[in-house]
């Protein structure tokens with residue numbers, strides 16, 4: 001779904017720059033050169049957000065701001081300069097943010113805000129406070145920036161909610177609450193979830209100077225003193241969400257094979273080791289296959305490395321269709337592994353044989369040069385709970401598959 005943005009700006013060059021920024025991010029954009037034009041567009045369209053110039057020829061005192069706010073369009077205000085009258089007007093309305101155009105980084109900042117809004121729709125924030133009024137206030141700030149919101153009235157309820165909704169990213173918690181104080185809740189959350197999974201922002205109205213330190217020492221990422229300034233609240237919150245996002249990106253890069261975008265060897269070892277521990281505890285048997293393209297060297301030697309890469313990428317895409325619930329990784333070169341966990345031997349072999357057959361029939365689809373190739377597969381199934389041992393046994397079967405003429409599954 002393309003989100004539509006309304007740009008209300010009477011200087012055409014500035015409007016064009018803003019439209020360019022919005023479209024680069026993926027928005028559709030309408031431009032209104034005056035308040036009258038804006039009203040006309042608002043009556044006919046629905047907008048995800050608006051970027052509003054504070055001074056317009058037919059709205060010299062910021063009258064366009066209440067117009068978008070009344071139409072329930074999340075609003076970013078652009079101002080020429082921020083004198084006290086402008087600031088008072090801007091602060092009167094529940095806008096997302098204001099940006100001073102005279103600032104050199106104004107458009108970079110606008111771009112960041114426009115990128116954050118759609119992202120925030122997927123960020124879950126849990127608000128923990130025993131005061132319903134404070135919760136309401138924080139929730140209204142969060143909904144203005146399009147965050148997904150969950151609420152709990154004390155620490156016990158918050159922990160239950162975290163267990164039920166594992167993808168909560170940020171917890172904003174008060175300190176003085178019945179049953180469990182905010183700093184204690186913080187400690188408990190950190191016992192269960194790491195800093196790269198969840199960010200915690202502590203808030204308190206207390207004057208006690210040591211409280212911020214207590215929050216931080218118990219694992220909070222940030223602290224806000226009540227009553228807090230809305231702008232500071234948003235800045236701290238988005239910095240924490242940015243940080244979680246950056247960690248997730250780094251983690252994804254560290255766990256992904258660059259060429260095929262499949263999980264890499266490192267991720268495969270980490271995940272299978274965890275799973276094998278569980279399987280061993282419940283006395284189940286494990287199940288794994290190693291797959292290898294036949295005579296891949298000759299594809300490289302005959303057609304070049306780039307064509308070889310194309311073949312590897314094409315094959316990797318097919319894994320997702322055949323092994324939706326299994327963990328597939330590129331171990332290196334033209335060697336891949338499929339970890340079945342507790343799947344029965346019959347089921348695993350049926351899938352592997354189906355995949356081998358599919359590749360035999362369709363491999364020419366994966367490259368522009370229509371290169372045909374086959375794969376060999378070695379499969380193991382048994383009470384083995386060390387991943388290197390499982391791979392060693394599967395590799396022996398794979399070697400047998402190669403020795404017996406290739407394009408075969410050996411178990």
Ligand SMILES: Nc1nc2c(ncn2[C@@H]2O[C@H](COP(=O)(O)OP(=O)(O)OP(=O)(O)O)[C@@H](O)[C@H]2O)c(=O)[nH]1
Nearest residue numbers: 292293294295296297298300305308309333334402
């Ligand atoms: N294009 C491309 N080739 C790679 C990559 N990684 C490894 N290779 C090549 O994969 C080939 C593997 O060759 P071999 O181990 O001899 O295996 P094979 O030719 O497939 O022979 P069999 O496995 O016995 O059927 C070598 O030519 C490597 O250079 C890669 O990322 N891209």
